[in-house]
Amino acid sequence: MRGVRAWLDERLAFSDVIDALRHKTVPHHRYSVWYYFGGMTLFLFGIQVGTGALLLLYYRPSAAEAYESVQFIVTRVPFGWLVRSIHAWSANLMVACAVAHLFSVLFLHAYRRPRELTWFSGVLLLLLTLAFGFTGYLLPWNEVSFFATRVGTDIAAAVPLMGRGIVRFMRGGDEVTGATLTRLFGFHVAVLPAIASGLVALHLLLVQRHGMSVPPSIERQAVHDPAAVRAMPFIPHFLLRDLFAWTIVLAVLAALSTFYPWELGTKADPFAPAPAGIRPEWYFLWAFESLKHVPPTIAGINGELIAVAVMGAGALAALLLPLLAGHTARARRAVVWVGAVALLFMALMTGLALSAAAP
Amino acid sequence: MHSHNTPSGRRSVLNWLLGLWGGGVCGAVLYPVARYLAPPEIPEAATQSVMAGSAESLAPNSARAVAFGSRPAIVIRTAAGDLRAFSATCTHLDCTVQYRPDLQRLWCACHNGQYDLNGRNVAGPPPRPLEAFDVNVKDDQIALSRRSG
Numbered sequence: 001m002r003g004v005r006a007w008l009d010e011r012l013a014f015s016d017v018i019d020a021l022r023h024k025t026v027p028h029h030r031y032s033v034w035y036y037f038g039g040m041t042l043f044l045f046g047i048q049v050g051t052g053a054l055l056l057l058y059y060r061p062s063a064a065e066a067y068e069s070v071q072f073i074v075t076r077v078p079f080g081w082l083v084r085s086i087h088a089w090s091a092n093l094m095v096a097c098a099v100a101h102l103f104s105v106l107f108l109h110a111y112r113r114p115r116e117l118t119w120f121s122g123v124l125l126l127l128l129t130l131a132f133g134f135t136g137y138l139l140p141w142n143e144v145s146f147f148a149t150r151v152g153t154d155i156a157a158a159v160p161l162m163g164r165g166i167v168r169f170m171r172g173g174d175e176v177t178g179a180t181l182t183r184l185f186g187f188h189v190a191v192l193p194a195i196a197s198g199l200v201a202l203h204l205l206l207v208q209r210h211g212m213s214v215p216p217s218i219e220r221q222a223v224h225d226p227a228a229v230r231a232m233p234f235i236p237h238f239l240l241r242d243l244f245a246w247t248i249v250l251a252v253l254a255a256l257s258t259f260y261p262w263e264l265g266t267k268a269d270p271f272a273p274a275p276a277g278i279r280p281e282w283y284f285l286w287a288f289e290s291l292k293h294v295p296p297t298i299a300g301i302n303g304e305l306i307a308v309a310v311m312g313a314g315a316l317a318a319l320l321l322p323l324l325a326g327h328t329a330r331a332r333r334a335v336v337w338v339g340a341v342a343l344l345f346m347a348l349m350t351g352l353a354l355s356a357a358a359p
Numbered sequence: 360m361h362s363h364n365t366p367s368g369r370r371s372v373l374n375w376l377l378g379l380w381g382g383g384v385c386g387a388v389l390y391p392v393a394r395y396l397a398p399p400e401i402p403e404a405a406t407q408s409v410m411a412g413s414a415e416s417l418a419p420n421s422a423r424a425v426a427f428g429s430r431p432a433i434v435i436r437t438a439a440g441d442l443r444a445f446s447a448t449c450t451h452l453d454c455t456v457q458y459r460p461d462l463q464r465l466w467c468a469c470h471n472g473q474y475d476l477n478g479r480n481v482a483g484p485p486p487r488p489l490e491a492f493d494v495n496v497k498d499d500q501i502a503l504s505r506r507s508g
Contacts, residue, residue: 147454147455147469150452150453150454151452151453151454151469151470153453154452154453155452157453165397168397168398169396169397169398171398172398173398173401175429175430179398270431271424271425271426271431271447271455272424272431272455273424273431273433273447273455273456273457273468274454274455274456274457274467274468274469275468276468277468278454278468278469288470291452291470291484292470292471292483292484294484295484296451296480296484296485296486297486302486303484303486304451304452304484304486356471
């Protein structure tokens with residue numbers, strides 16, 4: 001064993017890395033529970049890659065066969081229902097963990113210098129996660145996902161000049177058809193994973209390079225009371241806590257997938273009306289509900305265009321937060337307020353969408 | 360003064376050539392990829408009319424969904440007994456509308472848009488009316504046709 005290790009170490013030189021990890025410490029304070037959400041998101045990403053690969057073995061990406069192949073997976077393939085259910089639930093938990101991670105980083109001001117690139121890569125990863133959700137949603141080719149994709153892609157039509165081109169790029173033509181299915185399938189299983197893998201690697205490298213950020217309030221407290229921040233060894237203390245968090249995630253995932261298997265719904269019919277009660281996945285509900293309340297025109301301008309512009313500006317502001325936010329305590333308070341208002345708006349709109357009944 | 364014969368002058372020419380080569384390679388790769396990603400336009404003969412089934416079997420205050428080329432259409436028999444037909448694609452975000460007998464209106468389930476029996480957008484976010492089709496009945500068969508002009 002020792003001989004094999006020495007042989008490998010001579011070629012890979014990994015003992016330096018292990019040595020560094022042995023000496024690595026993580027700050028421990030009253031907010032350190034939020035450090036675990038990034039790891040949980042990464043764990044769920046791993047589950048998505050694994051279950052996604054398993055689904056690929058039976059899934060057929062065409063309008064004529066997609067629904068039937070998923071039906072085959074959940075009814076005939078041993079444990080197929082479980083694999084598909086885990087993939088769908090894990091996607092939802094992954095979005096939830098990524099959003100919790102983003103807002104905790106925002107509220108604890110971990111985006112500050114020198115962690116700007118970590119924040120940029122993180123926001124891009126959240127957007128990629130949403131893109132994974134959007135592209136994966138259509139793949140079972142059911143009624144709900146068909147209309148969600150029609151609406152979701154048509155929103156881009158509001159963009160001046162390029163709108164129609166963007167819609168055609170996403171749909172693979174003018175309508176949502178089998179061409180859209182194969183296109184979104186390609187994005188979902190090849191293009192997005194390739195980009196995500198690179199960004200995850202960069203994000204993790206940056207987290208290792210800079211270490212965990214200590215919130216400014218704790219830093220101030222530590223000046224008078226050094227016990228406010230203690231150093232926790234990464235191996236084994238933090239690593240075991242990480243594994244414990246992953247185990248909880250796995251337990252929740254297994255329970256949800258088993259007791260609430262993900263439904264398949266009815267096959268998409270391009271000529272049938274949109275069914276009553278149609279709505280997108282919960283993480284797009286706030287945008288869906290907002291679009292309902294935007295009037296057709298505002299001061300003579302297309303209302304949809306204004307909504308798209310506001311959402312785009314919001315996403316851009318979130319991405320560029322470390323450059324926009326100042327370094328003073330007052331600027332940090334402003335960031336907390338803006339973050340809280342955004343969170344409250346999204347929660348309110350989601351609540352409204354969930355409680356909305358047909359007229 | 361740099362001249363092309365000095366080492367730094369030669370280096371700047373080489374850098375310029377290297378940049379030109381790099382730009383050329385990137386362009387030669389990216390242009391076909393970008394063109395490949397945009398789906399080709401497939402010319403399709405515009406559908407001018409379709410048959411929409413039996414008129415007799417369409418009860419008052421009900422509707423029937425039919426395909427009009429590659430797009431959905433809807434034929435309604437109003438409570439008063441008239442036949443009307445519209446494109447069923449909501450002008451807001453491309454969902455497919457349905458007839459609501461309780462409201463006697465066309466309703467889009469996606470964002471709660473409503474149209475009256477003339478296809479006019481009367482509630483919710485839709486910005487434009489629905490396209491109306493001409494309805495003719497011959498031997499109990501409903502024919503829908505696109506209005507000219």
